[in-house]
Amino acid sequence: MIRIVNLYKSFGSNHVLRGVDLEIRKGETMVIIGRSGEGKSVLLKTIVKLLEPDHGEIWFGGKNITAAGEKEKEAYLRRFGVLFQGAALFDSLSVEENVSFGLRRMKNLPEKEIARIVRERLAMVGLRDIEGKYPSELSGGMKKRVALARAIAMDPEVILYDEPTTGVDPIMADAINDLILDMKKKLSLTSVAVTHDMVSAYKIADRMAMLHEGRIVGMGTPAQIKKSRNPLIRQFISGSAQGPIRLV
Protein backbone atom coordinates (compact mmCIF):
# COMPACT_ATOMS: atom_id res chain seq x y z
CA MET A 1 0.00 0.00 0.00
CA ILE A 2 2.84 2.36 0.89
CA ARG A 3 6.14 1.86 -0.83
CA ILE A 4 9.16 3.88 0.15
CA VAL A 5 11.92 3.79 -2.45
CA ASN A 6 15.49 4.86 -1.87
CA LEU A 7 14.63 7.72 0.43
CA TYR A 8 17.29 10.25 1.41
CA LYS A 9 16.95 13.09 3.85
CA SER A 10 19.63 15.19 5.46
CA PHE A 11 19.71 18.30 7.59
CA GLY A 12 22.81 20.22 6.62
CA SER A 13 25.69 17.81 7.12
CA ASN A 14 23.57 15.45 9.21
CA HIS A 15 22.63 12.64 6.84
CA VAL A 16 19.68 11.08 8.55
CA LEU A 17 18.03 8.83 5.96
CA ARG A 18 20.42 7.27 3.47
CA GLY A 19 18.43 5.12 1.12
CA VAL A 20 15.45 3.72 2.99
CA ASP A 21 13.48 1.05 1.15
CA LEU A 22 10.35 -0.20 2.80
CA GLU A 23 7.00 -1.58 1.78
CA ILE A 24 3.96 -1.52 4.00
CA ARG A 25 1.13 -3.83 3.00
CA LYS A 26 -2.52 -3.02 3.28
CA GLY A 27 -3.97 -3.91 6.66
CA GLU A 28 -0.73 -4.76 8.37
CA THR A 29 1.01 -3.14 11.29
CA MET A 30 4.62 -2.37 10.45
CA VAL A 31 6.81 -1.56 13.40
CA ILE A 32 10.02 0.34 12.84
CA ILE A 33 12.61 -0.09 15.52
CA GLY A 34 15.92 1.65 15.86
CA ARG A 35 18.01 3.66 18.21
CA SER A 36 17.16 7.11 19.40
CA GLY A 37 18.16 9.70 16.84
CA GLU A 38 18.30 7.24 13.91
CA GLY A 39 15.60 9.15 12.07
CA LYS A 40 12.47 7.19 12.82
CA SER A 41 10.42 10.31 13.43
CA VAL A 42 11.95 11.89 10.34
CA LEU A 43 10.85 8.87 8.30
CA LEU A 44 7.27 9.15 9.55
CA LYS A 45 7.21 12.88 8.90
CA THR A 46 8.50 12.33 5.40
CA ILE A 47 5.67 9.89 4.72
CA VAL A 48 3.07 12.54 5.58
CA LYS A 49 4.93 15.28 3.74
CA LEU A 50 5.83 17.28 6.79
CA LEU A 51 9.38 16.97 5.54
CA GLU A 52 10.43 16.92 1.91
CA PRO A 53 12.86 14.13 1.03
CA ASP A 54 16.09 15.13 -0.72
CA HIS A 55 15.83 12.14 -2.97
CA GLY A 56 13.66 9.07 -3.40
CA GLU A 57 10.02 8.30 -3.82
CA ILE A 58 6.97 7.43 -1.79
CA TRP A 59 4.27 5.47 -3.52
CA PHE A 60 0.79 5.17 -2.16
CA GLY A 61 -1.70 2.81 -3.79
CA GLY A 62 0.11 2.91 -7.13
CA LYS A 63 0.64 6.69 -7.16
CA ASN A 64 3.91 8.46 -6.73
CA ILE A 65 2.99 11.07 -4.17
CA THR A 66 6.39 12.70 -4.05
CA ALA A 67 5.52 14.13 -7.45
CA ALA A 68 1.87 14.86 -6.70
CA GLY A 69 0.27 18.27 -7.05
CA GLU A 70 -1.31 20.28 -4.23
CA LYS A 71 -4.83 18.89 -4.64
CA GLU A 72 -3.67 15.32 -4.83
CA LYS A 73 -1.44 15.82 -1.84
CA GLU A 74 -4.30 17.09 0.24
CA ALA A 75 -6.48 14.14 -0.67
CA TYR A 76 -3.55 11.89 0.17
CA LEU A 77 -2.99 13.47 3.58
CA ARG A 78 -6.63 13.04 4.51
CA ARG A 79 -6.16 9.31 4.47
CA PHE A 80 -3.66 9.52 7.31
CA GLY A 81 -3.93 9.87 11.03
CA VAL A 82 -0.79 10.72 12.93
CA LEU A 83 0.04 10.23 16.58
CA PHE A 84 3.02 12.43 17.34
CA GLN A 85 5.77 11.48 19.73
CA GLY A 86 4.86 14.24 22.16
CA ALA A 87 1.08 14.00 21.58
CA ALA A 88 1.09 17.51 20.04
CA LEU A 89 -2.33 18.43 21.36
CA PHE A 90 -3.31 22.04 20.68
CA ASP A 91 -2.95 23.50 24.11
CA SER A 92 -5.22 26.45 23.50
CA LEU A 93 -8.10 24.12 22.70
CA SER A 94 -10.11 21.81 24.93
CA VAL A 95 -10.07 18.03 24.55
CA GLU A 96 -13.35 18.19 22.68
CA GLU A 97 -12.05 20.83 20.28
CA ASN A 98 -8.84 18.90 19.78
CA VAL A 99 -10.58 15.66 18.87
CA SER A 100 -13.14 17.37 16.66
CA PHE A 101 -10.62 19.69 14.99
CA GLY A 102 -10.43 17.84 11.69
CA LEU A 103 -14.12 16.96 11.66
CA ARG A 104 -15.21 20.54 12.06
CA ARG A 105 -12.88 21.75 9.38
CA MET A 106 -13.43 19.15 6.75
CA LYS A 107 -16.82 17.61 7.24
CA ASN A 108 -20.05 19.44 7.35
CA LEU A 109 -21.63 17.70 10.30
CA PRO A 110 -24.26 18.90 12.76
CA GLU A 111 -22.96 19.66 16.27
CA LYS A 112 -24.83 16.69 17.72
CA GLU A 113 -23.11 14.30 15.38
CA ILE A 114 -19.70 15.79 16.14
CA ALA A 115 -20.31 15.46 19.87
CA ARG A 116 -21.31 11.84 19.35
CA ILE A 117 -18.19 11.00 17.35
CA VAL A 118 -15.97 12.71 19.89
CA ARG A 119 -17.56 10.79 22.73
CA GLU A 120 -17.27 7.54 20.83
CA ARG A 121 -13.61 8.06 19.93
CA LEU A 122 -12.72 9.05 23.45
CA ALA A 123 -14.47 5.95 24.72
CA MET A 124 -12.42 3.85 22.29
CA VAL A 125 -9.24 5.10 23.95
CA GLY A 126 -10.71 4.53 27.39
CA LEU A 127 -11.52 8.09 28.34
CA ARG A 128 -14.77 9.75 29.27
CA ASP A 129 -16.13 12.99 30.62
CA ILE A 130 -12.97 14.92 29.89
CA GLU A 131 -14.24 16.83 26.85
CA GLY A 132 -14.06 20.16 28.64
CA LYS A 133 -10.57 19.70 30.03
CA TYR A 134 -7.48 21.36 28.56
CA PRO A 135 -4.29 19.48 27.66
CA SER A 136 -2.37 21.10 30.52
CA GLU A 137 -4.76 19.41 32.96
CA LEU A 138 -4.05 15.92 31.62
CA SER A 139 -1.34 13.42 32.50
CA GLY A 140 1.16 12.31 29.86
CA GLY A 141 -0.65 9.04 29.21
CA MET A 142 -4.01 10.75 28.92
CA LYS A 143 -2.56 13.22 26.42
CA LYS A 144 -1.30 10.33 24.29
CA ARG A 145 -4.73 8.78 24.33
CA VAL A 146 -6.50 12.02 23.47
CA ALA A 147 -4.04 12.47 20.63
CA LEU A 148 -4.88 8.95 19.49
CA ALA A 149 -8.58 9.80 19.59
CA ARG A 150 -7.85 12.87 17.49
CA ALA A 151 -5.85 10.80 15.01
CA ILE A 152 -8.69 8.31 14.48
CA ALA A 153 -11.51 10.87 14.52
CA MET A 154 -11.40 11.27 10.76
CA ASP A 155 -11.54 7.55 10.00
CA PRO A 156 -8.11 7.39 8.43
CA GLU A 157 -6.99 4.43 6.36
CA VAL A 158 -3.45 4.60 7.58
CA ILE A 159 -2.29 5.58 11.00
CA LEU A 160 1.24 6.49 11.99
CA TYR A 161 2.21 6.04 15.61
CA ASP A 162 5.37 7.72 16.83
CA GLU A 163 6.34 5.94 20.02
CA PRO A 164 2.83 5.32 21.30
CA THR A 165 3.99 3.75 24.55
CA THR A 166 6.96 5.90 25.51
CA GLY A 167 6.46 7.85 28.69
CA VAL A 168 3.49 5.93 30.03
CA ASP A 169 3.46 3.31 32.79
CA PRO A 170 3.74 -0.38 31.79
CA ILE A 171 0.08 -1.06 32.44
CA MET A 172 -1.01 1.90 30.37
CA ALA A 173 1.54 0.90 27.73
CA ASP A 174 -0.10 -2.49 27.47
CA ALA A 175 -3.51 -0.86 27.32
CA ILE A 176 -2.29 1.26 24.43
CA ASN A 177 -0.97 -1.85 22.70
CA ASP A 178 -4.37 -3.47 23.09
CA LEU A 179 -5.93 -0.31 21.77
CA ILE A 180 -3.75 -0.36 18.67
CA LEU A 181 -4.61 -4.00 18.02
CA ASP A 182 -8.24 -3.32 18.70
CA MET A 183 -8.41 -0.36 16.35
CA LYS A 184 -6.69 -2.29 13.65
CA LYS A 185 -9.43 -4.88 13.90
CA LYS A 186 -12.36 -2.47 14.24
CA LEU A 187 -11.30 0.10 11.68
CA SER A 188 -9.22 -2.25 9.48
CA LEU A 189 -6.31 0.16 9.59
CA THR A 190 -2.92 -0.04 8.03
CA SER A 191 -0.45 1.09 10.64
CA VAL A 192 3.14 2.16 10.86
CA ALA A 193 4.48 2.37 14.39
CA VAL A 194 7.84 3.59 15.56
CA THR A 195 9.09 2.43 18.90
CA HIS A 196 12.05 1.20 20.88
CA ASP A 197 9.82 -0.57 23.37
CA MET A 198 10.43 -4.18 22.29
CA VAL A 199 7.56 -5.59 24.34
CA SER A 200 5.18 -3.32 22.52
CA ALA A 201 6.84 -4.00 19.17
CA TYR A 202 6.44 -7.78 19.46
CA LYS A 203 2.86 -7.42 20.57
CA ILE A 204 1.51 -5.13 17.88
CA ALA A 205 3.71 -5.93 14.89
CA ASP A 206 2.79 -8.03 11.91
CA ARG A 207 6.19 -7.24 10.53
CA MET A 208 9.09 -5.29 11.93
CA ALA A 209 11.93 -3.40 10.31
CA MET A 210 15.05 -2.05 11.87
CA LEU A 211 16.40 1.35 10.90
CA HIS A 212 20.12 1.74 11.39
CA GLU A 213 22.45 4.36 10.00
CA GLY A 214 19.83 5.64 7.64
CA ARG A 215 18.87 2.30 6.10
CA ILE A 216 16.59 -0.62 6.81
CA VAL A 217 19.00 -3.32 7.93
CA GLY A 218 16.53 -6.10 8.60
CA MET A 219 12.90 -6.95 8.31
CA GLY A 220 10.58 -9.78 9.23
CA THR A 221 7.77 -11.02 11.43
CA PRO A 222 8.32 -10.76 15.18
CA ALA A 223 9.19 -14.46 15.25
CA GLN A 224 11.76 -14.04 12.48
CA ILE A 225 13.24 -11.01 14.18
CA LYS A 226 13.57 -12.87 17.46
CA LYS A 227 15.54 -15.60 15.68
CA SER A 228 17.49 -13.24 13.46
CA ARG A 229 21.21 -13.87 13.03
CA ASN A 230 21.89 -10.26 12.03
CA PRO A 231 24.25 -8.99 14.75
CA LEU A 232 22.76 -5.47 14.55
CA ILE A 233 19.28 -6.79 15.22
CA ARG A 234 20.52 -9.22 17.87
CA GLN A 235 22.21 -6.44 19.75
CA PHE A 236 19.22 -4.12 19.53
CA ILE A 237 16.56 -6.59 20.64
CA SER A 238 18.67 -7.88 23.49
CA GLY A 239 19.40 -4.31 24.52
CA SER A 240 23.12 -4.83 24.87
CA ALA A 241 25.75 -2.12 25.01
CA GLN A 242 28.27 -4.55 23.51
CA GLY A 243 28.17 -5.35 19.82
CA PRO A 244 28.54 -3.89 16.35
CA ILE A 245 26.38 -0.84 17.08
CA ARG A 246 28.66 1.74 18.59
CA LEU A 247 27.32 4.11 21.20
CA VAL A 248 28.78 7.26 19.75
Added chain:
Amino acid sequence: MKVMTKISVRFWRGFDSVADPILKLFLEIGNIFILLGELLAATFRILTCPRKLRHFYYQPIMEQMVRVGVDSIPVVLTTALFTGMVLAVQTGVTIEAKIKGSSMFIGNIVNLALIRELGPVLTAILVTGRVGSAMAAEIGSMKITEQIDALRTLAANPVEYIGVPRFLGVLCMMPMLTILADVLGSLGGWLVSSFHLGISSTVYWDGAQSTVGLADIFSGLSKSFFFAIILCIFALHRGFQTYGGAVGVGRSTTGAVVNASITILIADYFLTQLYALF
Protein backbone atom coordinates in the same frame (compact mmCIF):
# COMPACT_ATOMS: atom_id res chain seq x y z
CA MET B 1 48.41 22.65 -12.60
CA LYS B 2 48.02 20.89 -9.30
CA VAL B 3 49.02 24.00 -7.44
CA MET B 4 46.51 25.98 -9.43
CA THR B 5 43.69 23.66 -8.44
CA LYS B 6 44.72 23.85 -4.85
CA ILE B 7 44.73 27.61 -4.93
CA SER B 8 41.43 27.82 -6.70
CA VAL B 9 39.87 25.38 -4.23
CA ARG B 10 41.20 27.48 -1.42
CA PHE B 11 39.96 30.59 -3.14
CA TRP B 12 36.48 29.18 -3.47
CA ARG B 13 36.47 27.96 0.10
CA GLY B 14 37.43 31.44 1.24
CA PHE B 15 34.81 32.88 -0.98
CA ASP B 16 32.28 30.45 0.44
CA SER B 17 32.86 31.51 3.99
CA VAL B 18 32.41 35.15 3.00
CA ALA B 19 29.49 34.46 0.72
CA ASP B 20 27.70 32.15 3.11
CA PRO B 21 26.30 34.73 5.52
CA ILE B 22 25.38 36.99 2.63
CA LEU B 23 23.65 34.16 0.84
CA LYS B 24 21.84 33.24 4.03
CA LEU B 25 20.72 36.83 4.46
CA PHE B 26 19.27 36.89 0.96
CA LEU B 27 17.63 33.55 1.60
CA GLU B 28 16.06 34.95 4.75
CA ILE B 29 14.81 38.02 2.95
CA GLY B 30 13.38 35.79 0.26
CA ASN B 31 11.66 33.64 2.87
CA ILE B 32 10.19 36.67 4.54
CA PHE B 33 8.68 37.87 1.28
CA ILE B 34 7.34 34.41 0.52
CA LEU B 35 5.72 34.33 3.95
CA LEU B 36 4.29 37.80 3.35
CA GLY B 37 2.78 36.58 0.10
CA GLU B 38 1.33 33.50 1.77
CA LEU B 39 -0.05 35.57 4.61
CA LEU B 40 -1.75 38.06 2.31
CA ALA B 41 -3.14 35.27 0.13
CA ALA B 42 -4.41 33.39 3.17
CA THR B 43 -6.01 36.53 4.56
CA PHE B 44 -7.73 37.12 1.28
CA ARG B 45 -8.92 33.51 1.15
CA ILE B 46 -10.42 33.72 4.61
CA LEU B 47 -12.09 37.07 4.08
CA THR B 48 -13.70 35.78 0.91
CA CYS B 49 -14.48 32.21 1.92
CA PRO B 50 -18.06 31.01 2.33
CA ARG B 51 -19.81 32.03 5.53
CA LYS B 52 -19.92 28.48 6.83
CA LEU B 53 -16.15 28.26 6.97
CA ARG B 54 -15.61 31.81 8.03
CA HIS B 55 -17.31 31.36 11.39
CA PHE B 56 -14.39 29.11 12.22
CA TYR B 57 -12.17 32.16 12.33
CA TYR B 58 -14.43 34.67 14.08
CA GLN B 59 -13.53 33.69 17.58
CA PRO B 60 -9.75 33.52 17.11
CA ILE B 61 -9.79 36.89 15.35
CA MET B 62 -11.86 38.49 18.13
CA GLU B 63 -9.56 36.94 20.70
CA GLN B 64 -6.52 38.39 19.01
CA MET B 65 -8.13 41.80 18.72
CA VAL B 66 -8.73 41.82 22.44
CA ARG B 67 -5.23 40.62 23.16
CA VAL B 68 -3.59 43.11 20.85
CA GLY B 69 -5.95 46.02 21.23
CA VAL B 70 -7.71 46.09 24.55
CA ASP B 71 -4.88 44.62 26.57
CA SER B 72 -2.37 47.09 25.15
CA ILE B 73 -4.41 50.16 26.00
CA PRO B 74 -2.92 50.89 29.45
CA VAL B 75 0.68 50.68 28.23
CA VAL B 76 0.05 52.75 25.13
CA LEU B 77 -1.97 55.39 26.96
CA THR B 78 0.58 55.88 29.72
CA THR B 79 3.46 56.08 27.30
CA ALA B 80 1.65 58.49 25.01
CA LEU B 81 0.55 60.75 27.85
CA PHE B 82 4.04 61.15 29.17
CA THR B 83 5.52 61.54 25.73
CA GLY B 84 3.12 64.39 25.05
CA MET B 85 4.00 65.94 28.38
CA VAL B 86 7.73 65.72 27.88
CA LEU B 87 7.44 67.13 24.38
CA ALA B 88 5.60 70.11 25.81
CA VAL B 89 8.27 70.65 28.45
CA GLN B 90 11.04 70.44 25.87
CA THR B 91 9.31 72.89 23.58
CA GLY B 92 8.04 75.27 26.23
CA VAL B 93 11.09 75.28 28.48
CA THR B 94 14.20 73.99 26.74
CA ILE B 95 13.64 75.45 23.30
CA GLU B 96 12.03 78.58 24.71
CA ALA B 97 15.24 79.25 26.65
CA LYS B 98 17.23 79.19 23.40
CA ILE B 99 14.73 80.60 20.95
CA LYS B 100 12.48 83.18 22.53
CA GLY B 101 8.79 82.88 21.70
CA SER B 102 8.87 79.30 20.56
CA SER B 103 6.51 78.30 23.35
CA MET B 104 3.79 80.04 21.36
CA PHE B 105 4.15 77.18 18.88
CA ILE B 106 3.89 74.48 21.47
CA GLY B 107 0.55 73.21 20.19
CA ASN B 108 1.85 73.07 16.63
CA ILE B 109 5.06 71.26 17.50
CA VAL B 110 3.71 68.78 20.00
CA ASN B 111 0.77 67.69 17.88
CA LEU B 112 2.59 67.48 14.62
CA ALA B 113 5.39 65.44 16.13
CA LEU B 114 2.90 63.12 17.75
CA ILE B 115 0.64 62.57 14.83
CA ARG B 116 3.30 62.21 12.18
CA GLU B 117 5.97 60.34 14.09
CA LEU B 118 5.80 59.57 17.75
CA GLY B 119 2.25 58.25 17.87
CA PRO B 120 2.66 55.55 15.22
CA VAL B 121 6.29 54.71 16.02
CA LEU B 122 5.96 54.49 19.78
CA THR B 123 2.77 52.48 19.50
CA ALA B 124 4.37 50.12 17.02
CA ILE B 125 7.42 49.59 19.22
CA LEU B 126 5.31 49.03 22.32
CA VAL B 127 3.00 46.61 20.55
CA THR B 128 6.01 44.79 19.12
CA GLY B 129 7.38 44.35 22.61
CA ARG B 130 4.09 43.19 24.02
CA VAL B 131 2.43 41.32 21.20
CA GLY B 132 5.24 40.44 18.80
CA SER B 133 7.20 38.70 21.53
CA ALA B 134 4.17 36.77 22.72
CA MET B 135 3.33 35.79 19.15
CA ALA B 136 6.79 34.50 18.36
CA ALA B 137 6.99 32.63 21.66
CA GLU B 138 3.59 31.06 21.26
CA ILE B 139 4.18 29.92 17.70
CA GLY B 140 7.70 28.82 18.60
CA SER B 141 6.51 26.57 21.36
CA MET B 142 3.81 25.18 19.09
CA LYS B 143 6.54 24.41 16.59
CA ILE B 144 8.82 22.58 19.00
CA THR B 145 5.96 20.57 20.48
CA GLU B 146 4.92 19.45 16.96
CA GLN B 147 1.59 21.29 17.14
CA ILE B 148 2.37 22.98 13.84
CA ASP B 149 2.97 19.57 12.29
CA ALA B 150 -0.26 18.33 13.82
CA LEU B 151 -2.13 21.22 12.25
CA ARG B 152 -0.80 20.30 8.86
CA THR B 153 -1.77 16.66 9.19
CA LEU B 154 -5.29 17.83 10.04
CA ALA B 155 -5.34 19.76 6.77
CA ALA B 156 -5.11 23.14 8.48
CA ASN B 157 -2.66 25.52 6.88
CA PRO B 158 -0.63 26.99 9.76
CA VAL B 159 -0.28 30.39 8.11
CA GLU B 160 -4.02 30.48 7.65
CA TYR B 161 -4.97 29.11 11.02
CA ILE B 162 -2.39 30.78 13.24
CA GLY B 163 -1.09 33.64 11.16
CA VAL B 164 -4.23 35.24 9.78
CA PRO B 165 -6.14 35.87 13.04
CA ARG B 166 -3.04 37.43 14.57
CA PHE B 167 -2.36 39.45 11.47
CA LEU B 168 -5.90 40.78 11.30
CA GLY B 169 -5.86 41.49 15.01
CA VAL B 170 -2.69 43.57 14.76
CA LEU B 171 -3.68 45.18 11.48
CA CYS B 172 -6.98 46.45 12.88
CA MET B 173 -5.76 47.36 16.31
CA MET B 174 -2.50 49.12 15.54
CA PRO B 175 -4.15 52.17 13.89
CA MET B 176 -6.75 52.30 16.68
CA LEU B 177 -4.06 52.29 19.32
CA THR B 178 -2.19 54.91 17.34
CA ILE B 179 -5.23 57.18 17.37
CA LEU B 180 -5.56 56.71 21.11
CA ALA B 181 -1.88 57.49 21.55
CA ASP B 182 -2.23 60.64 19.44
CA VAL B 183 -5.18 61.85 21.52
CA LEU B 184 -3.60 61.11 24.86
CA GLY B 185 -0.27 62.59 23.84
CA SER B 186 -2.03 65.72 22.72
CA LEU B 187 -3.86 65.92 26.04
CA GLY B 188 -0.57 65.44 27.87
CA GLY B 189 0.93 68.34 25.95
CA TRP B 190 -2.08 70.49 26.73
CA LEU B 191 -1.90 69.61 30.45
CA VAL B 192 1.71 70.69 30.70
CA SER B 193 1.33 73.80 28.58
CA SER B 194 -1.73 75.15 30.36
CA PHE B 195 -1.06 74.09 33.97
CA HIS B 196 2.70 74.17 34.12
CA LEU B 197 3.72 76.70 31.50
CA GLY B 198 0.66 78.90 31.77
CA ILE B 199 -0.03 79.02 28.05
CA SER B 200 -3.68 79.53 27.27
CA SER B 201 -5.64 76.58 25.92
CA THR B 202 -6.71 78.60 22.90
CA VAL B 203 -3.13 79.10 21.83
CA TYR B 204 -2.41 75.39 22.23
CA TRP B 205 -5.44 74.10 20.34
CA ASP B 206 -5.35 76.79 17.68
CA GLY B 207 -1.73 75.89 17.07
CA ALA B 208 -2.64 72.26 16.76
CA GLN B 209 -5.51 72.96 14.39
CA SER B 210 -3.59 75.29 12.15
CA THR B 211 -0.69 72.86 11.67
CA VAL B 212 -2.10 69.38 11.63
CA GLY B 213 -3.86 68.65 8.38
CA LEU B 214 -5.48 65.60 6.86
CA ALA B 215 -2.25 64.71 5.11
CA ASP B 216 -0.45 64.46 8.45
CA ILE B 217 -3.13 62.26 9.92
CA PHE B 218 -3.08 60.06 6.85
CA SER B 219 0.70 59.85 6.97
CA GLY B 220 0.69 58.78 10.61
CA LEU B 221 -2.07 56.23 10.32
CA SER B 222 -0.85 54.68 7.11
CA LYS B 223 2.53 54.20 8.74
CA SER B 224 0.89 52.24 11.49
CA PHE B 225 -0.53 49.84 8.89
CA PHE B 226 2.93 49.18 7.52
CA PHE B 227 4.31 48.73 11.02
CA ALA B 228 1.57 46.20 11.75
CA ILE B 229 2.59 44.19 8.71
CA ILE B 230 6.27 44.33 9.65
CA LEU B 231 5.59 43.27 13.21
CA CYS B 232 3.48 40.30 12.14
CA ILE B 233 5.84 39.10 9.48
CA PHE B 234 8.87 39.00 11.75
CA ALA B 235 6.97 37.42 14.62
CA LEU B 236 5.49 34.73 12.36
CA HIS B 237 8.73 34.15 10.50
CA ARG B 238 10.79 33.63 13.64
CA GLY B 239 8.02 31.67 15.31
CA PHE B 240 7.61 29.19 12.47
CA GLN B 241 11.37 28.76 12.14
CA THR B 242 11.89 27.90 15.80
CA TYR B 243 13.99 24.86 16.54
CA GLY B 244 15.94 23.55 19.49
CA GLY B 245 13.72 23.50 22.54
CA ALA B 246 13.16 26.22 25.10
CA VAL B 247 16.38 27.97 24.13
CA GLY B 248 15.09 28.12 20.59
CA VAL B 249 11.85 29.73 21.71
CA GLY B 250 13.83 32.37 23.58
CA ARG B 251 15.99 32.97 20.55
CA SER B 252 12.98 33.36 18.29
CA THR B 253 11.26 35.75 20.67
CA THR B 254 14.26 38.03 20.99
CA GLY B 255 14.95 37.81 17.28
CA ALA B 256 11.39 38.72 16.38
CA VAL B 257 11.28 41.76 18.64
CA VAL B 258 14.71 43.05 17.68
CA ASN B 259 14.26 42.55 13.94
CA ALA B 260 10.76 43.97 13.89
CA SER B 261 11.72 47.02 15.94
CA ILE B 262 14.73 47.83 13.81
CA THR B 263 12.80 47.30 10.60
CA ILE B 264 9.99 49.51 11.86
CA LEU B 265 12.40 52.35 12.57
CA ILE B 266 14.13 51.98 9.23
CA ALA B 267 10.82 51.75 7.38
CA ASP B 268 9.66 54.86 9.21
CA TYR B 269 12.49 56.85 7.71
CA PHE B 270 11.81 55.68 4.19
CA LEU B 271 8.06 56.12 4.50
CA THR B 272 8.58 59.66 5.74
CA GLN B 273 10.83 60.39 2.78
CA LEU B 274 8.30 58.85 0.44
CA TYR B 275 5.46 60.95 1.80
CA ALA B 276 7.64 64.04 1.53
CA LEU B 277 7.58 63.58 -2.24
CA PHE B 278 3.87 64.27 -2.41
